[in-house]
Amino acid sequence: MKKRIFSGVQPSGILTLGNYLGAIKRFVELQEDYDAFYCVVDYHAITVPQSPESLKSQIAHAACFMLGAGLDPAKMTLFVQSDVPAHTQLGWIMECTATFGELSRMTQFKDKSQGKESVSGGLFTYPALMAADILLYDTDVVPVGEDQKQHVELCRDLAERFNSRFGDVFKVPEPLIPEKGARIMSLQDPHKKMSKSDPNPAAYISLADSKDDIVKKIRRAVTDSGREVAYNPEEKPALANLITIYSLCSGKPVEEIVRAYEGKGYADFKQDLAEVVVETLAPIQARHDSLMADGSYVDVLREGARRAHEVSSAVLKRVKEAMGLSVFVDPAGVRI
Ligand code: ATP
Ligand code: LTN
Secondary structure, X not given: OOOEEEEEEOOOOOOEHXXXXXXXXXXXXXXXXXXXXXXXXHHHHOOOOOOHHHHHHHHHHHHHHHHHOOOOOOOEEEEEHHHOOHHHHHHHHHHOOOOHHHHHOOHHHHHHHOOOOOOOHHHHHHXXXXXXXXXXXXXXXXXXXXXXXXXXXXXXXXXXXXXXXXXXXOOOOEEEOOOOOOOOEOOOOOOOEOOOOOOOHHHOOEOOOOHHHHHHHHHHOOOOOOOOOOOOOOOOHHHHHHHHHHHHHHOOOHHHHHHHOOOOOHHHHHHHHXXXXXXXXXXXXXXXXXXXXXXXXXXHHHHHHHXXXXXXXXXXXXXXXXXXXXXXXXXXXXXX
């Protein structure tokens, strides 16, 4: 039997090149060998305020970019988190399994709450919901970027704690972090990850950016001092990030790229990089546009939610029984 993978993408903005190179590109490869469940995690996105109109459209764009990048409904299951009720139900149980101390140590919470006057309770408890997402599918492997490693480790701890109290209920998953591209950095600050919710759009390349936007953003991307195109992540982190993007988009090894620009300056390199990125995104954008126009993604999401509900409701039932919850009435009967 194929191993199961699960991963989630937040519709908190339009997906970036970081999301594509760090996660979605691999989701496409992994669907061949795994039983894959991919989720547009809209409950995670509302940990920060979202307007109903933009949330709706960001969910649709996320689904169409994921399908446009090559996810195939015949090979994997794509669904929206809020369409499947088990997520919030197990989310609560995981909140009660995690400790305040554990949640306080999550660095993403520290980063996202820093400097904010008001922060939602959900932003703090969010890793418990993420653990629920994963555990509901008896997941073996969780492909994510480097930033999510700590959350997957928490998920493992919660599963083990739960199992030691209530019996062998959960499968304990493993993270799968890519060797290259696990952390694509901001184009404006090479010490920050490229993020779709960055207030400065010059910091990221959105999958919806036009050719002109891409050329401009890459031309304006910060580079390090000096003139030579060399790969040195410690001393030249900004340039190293651009070379990584070039390498992942073109499939060429870093050394070959560095050699090709010997004796040339940053300007030539950036011009070619922009071209490589435009070429990478063009087919994805074309498929995204046609999916958005014909609305066929809705059927994919409906069928995905049906399959996700089937798997997750069975796991949730197992969990509740082990805990002594919902023992008098069949939960499936109540829900219908
Ligand atoms: P936000 O900016 O709202 O925090 P995000 O883009 O960081 O969102 P998600 O959309 O939830 O986060 O990320 C989806 C996947 O993309 C995750 O597996 C995450 O690890 C990966 N990812 C996100 N940003 C990057 C990046 N800059 N480099 C590599 N992978 C990334
Ligand atoms: N927390 C993740 C998104 C996410 C996720 C998941 C990833 C939510 N649930 C389950 C993998 C598995 C993020 O912010 N990138």
